[in-house]
Ligand SMILES: Nc1ncnc2c1ncn2[C@@H]1O[C@H](COP(=O)(O)OP(=O)(O)O)[C@@H](O)[C@H]1O
């Protein structure tokens with residue numbers, strides 16, 4: 185029950201099927217890496233799970249601790265415990281980072297209950313410090329004018345503040361230099377626990393040196409074509425994806 | 437730290453809160469349609485002096501002659517059927533000085549809208565108009581003792597004719613536009629305020645305009661004179677229930693700030709979607725005086741309103757700060773008029789509009805600085821926020837500056853809240869309405885800070901309700 189379970193998921197965009205029967209189970213306490221060539225459907229998977237309106241689910245289901253997510257609206261899924269760190273985070277002009285986080289936290293409280301503002305700010309400043317984010321970012325509009333790396337750190341900050349049950353990180357390493365990558369990885373590692381599952385989407389094995397996964401999956405053309413231990417990532421780095429794609433051809 | 441404009445529990449309030457009306461037995465009803473008889477009826481009920489009736493009839497002629505401004509504003513103006521509007525409705529009683537004496541259904545109306553409560557907590561005086569006439573009007577003793585006059589327009593005309601007549605129609609002449617002419621013909625209600633020299637009224641005076649009846653036109657007329665070195669903040673709030681038929685609200689507001697005086701006029705209107713809101717507002721600022729309009733337009737089918745300041749004395753200042761929110765099926769056509777008529781006068785216009793869904797916002801600005809003056813300054817900023825792609829926004833700034841001894845600055849921006857942004861916010865757990873409210877509140881935040889506290893809270897709540905309504 186304590187897993188994020190994707191069952192035979194088919195999804196399409198503008199009539200083209202992108203996910204073609206994808207199954208995956210991420211139990212709490214584990215970190216799963218999802219690798220795959222550009223265009224294989226990694227971001228599509230993340231957005232379908234989050235409930236993006238552009239994607240149509242043909243069949244299959246996604247369960248969060250046994251509850252079907254597909255029945256829920258986007259915000260309900262979030263409050264249920266699903267977090268998506270976006271590959272391309274949106275910019276929200278006029279809404280300060282602090283107010284945004286505060287609203288997101290407030291949205292998780294029962295009606296009539298107010299968040300403790302002092303404790304909230306303290307927690308936010310602490311977490312920002314861990315991620316090396318300057319205090320002045322609290323007053324800046326969400327992601328507006330942020331560099332690629334600043335946006336990614338901000339995604340991780342949001343994850344740390346919202347403490348989801350399951351986090352899907354979509355190419356959180358892209359746009360980060362090696363120092364920033366280490367900081368972000370530290371942030372994620374600090375959140376690893378028996379109470380939380382991660383699906384880390386990445387194109388490169390570099391990130392996985394710092395966030396060591398329990399399992400690695402390879403996605404190609406909307407299907408998982410190989411799953412294995414963390415060493416699989418290294419093998420991929422050496423041999424490239426074609427090695428697996430060929431294997432897939434031979435098998436089928 | 438930026439002020440917090442997001443608290444979730446305020447969004448839960450019933451968005452229909454102003455949507456109720458009572459079946460009131462009106463003693464006086466001028467009936468449907470507009471003619472000289474309508475004017476005679478009103479004049480007779482009010483027992484007005486002849487010069488006022490003559491003024492009204494002359495204005496009616498001007499109204500007939502003036503063309504509907506459909507060519508530059510909106511074709512939708514043609515949907516107003518002047519024959520199917522009632523121009524005067526009243527219970528035939530003088531405004532009460534105590535809420536206990538106000539007829540039950542009117543008292544209940546204003547209680548439901550929270551007026552007596554606000555009066556107790558932070559206002560210096562209140563006038564509450566129900567359809568054509570004030571049901572309640574009172575100013576706190578301490579303020580009255582300073583010589584401040586705060587009555588409705590009929591009472592002002594009857595009892596303070598000397599001051600009233602001196603300024604009446606002088607800031608906004610009858611023929612300024614078709615709707616100022618209409619108001620001049622059939623005006624009823626509105627406030628007359630006089631603040632004597634040097635008196636700084638500490639707390640705001642508030643007027644509340646409530647439309648209760650269908651197929652009705654409300655034509656209040658407000659004249660505020662703040663004498664030398666005196667200061668006043670005045671606020672008006674307006675609501676009407678939702679009716680199937682058209683309702684018309686067409687006010688004229690004239691402000692006179694004498695030398696060194698300061699007037700701040702704050703409007704928070706929340707009209708329902710069938711109200712045509714066509715209002716003319718202008719202030720006259722004498723030497724070193726300041727007139728400041730803070731104008732929040734939420735709701736209505738079509739609002740046309742361009743508050744203005746004529747800076748007549750050297751060193752005078754004029755300011756318009758406006759927020760307009762156009763939801764589906766609504767058109768906010770708003771702006772500002774700054775007429776510099778003396779040296780070293782300064783004007784500032786900050787306009788923010790929000791268009792949601794099919795909502796449409798238009799900004800029309802006019803800044804006029806003639807050649808013979810020197811040292812005049814204008815700053816104009818208009819920012820538009822579009823929430824989803826169907827929204828529409830237009831900006832028509834007309835800045836006429838002659839001569840080179842002046843400084844002007846103009847900035848405009850348009851930003852979007854796209855579906856991707858909403859998706860992003862929802863992924864963090866905010867409902868669609870919360871996401872939109874957060875964007876809108878963030879967008880207007882710096883202007884809302886200019887408001888007295890009680891009103892910024894109210895405005896924030898209205899925005900939440902409006903966003904809640906727009907996602908249905
Ligand atoms: N909104 C969309 N409209 C059209 N095609 C899309 C859309 N989103 C994704 N696709 C297509 O789906 C495929 C998978 O894309 P994506 O999930 O972004 O891949 P990845 O993240 O693995 O690089 C690509 O061929 C991409 O062009």
Ligand SMILES: [Mg+2]
Pocket residue numbers: 226227228271354355
């Ligand atoms: Mg991707």
